[in-house]
Amino acid sequence: MTEIIRAATVADLAxxxxxYAAYVTDSVATFEENVPSPDDWRARHADLAARGLPFLVADDGGRIAGYAYATPWRPKPAYRHTAEDTIYLDPAYTGRGIGSRLLAALLDACATAGVRQVIAVIADTGSDASAALHRRHGFTDAGRLTAVGFKHGRWIDTLLMQRTLPPNPAL
Known part of the structure; x- marks a missing residue:
C-alpha cells in the first residue's frame, strides 16, 4: 500500500x-454518456472547493489510482448537510483496498465539512462490489429506483444507500 490519499489538485484532473473516461464510454457504472472535458473537470473541482466539499485522489507515486468526491445531494437549501459520494478506481488498481481507503477518507472529510448524511447512488451493473464497499463502511440500503437509466441499449436500476455521519461540534 504505497498509495497516498490526499486532496486533488488541478494538476491531477487530467x-x-x-x-473516468473508460467508465463513461464502456460501462453503465455512470449514467453520464459524454466524457467530461478538461474544462468540465476544472469547473467541478473549483465548485467543490468553493463549497468546502472534499475531492480526494489515491496517488501511487505520481500515478492517480483512483479518486473520490462529494457533491451536494440536491440544490434546495434544506439539503445542505446531505452529499452524494462518488468513487472511481483505475481498473489496474482494483482489489487492493484503495476504494475502501478512499471512502473512509472521504467520509472523514465530509464529517469535517459538516455533512450529516451521505447518499450513494449505485447503478445496478450486476456486480455487488460498490454496494459491498459501501456496506463495509456503514451504509444501509435506502431504496431502489427501477429502470431510471438507459445506457448502452439497456435499462438500469439504481440502488440508493445512506450513511449518517457524526455531527461536527465545530459547526
Missing amino acids: AVAAV
Missing part, C-alpha cells in the same frame, strides 16, 4: 478524467 489523470482523473482518464480514469
Whole structure:
C-alpha cells in the first residue's frame, strides 16, 4: 500500500478524467454518456472547493489510482448537510483496498465539512462490489429506483444507500 490519499489538485484532473473516461464510454457504472472535458473537470473541482466539499485522489507515486468526491445531494437549501459520494478506481488498481481507503477518507472529510448524511447512488451493473464497499463502511440500503437509466441499449436500476455521519461540534 504505497498509495497516498490526499486532496486533488488541478494538476491531477487530467489523470482523473482518464480514469473516468473508460467508465463513461464502456460501462453503465455512470449514467453520464459524454466524457467530461478538461474544462468540465476544472469547473467541478473549483465548485467543490468553493463549497468546502472534499475531492480526494489515491496517488501511487505520481500515478492517480483512483479518486473520490462529494457533491451536494440536491440544490434546495434544506439539503445542505446531505452529499452524494462518488468513487472511481483505475481498473489496474482494483482489489487492493484503495476504494475502501478512499471512502473512509472521504467520509472523514465530509464529517469535517459538516455533512450529516451521505447518499450513494449505485447503478445496478450486476456486480455487488460498490454496494459491498459501501456496506463495509456503514451504509444501509435506502431504496431502489427501477429502470431510471438507459445506457448502452439497456435499462438500469439504481440502488440508493445512506450513511449518517457524526455531527461536527465545530459547526
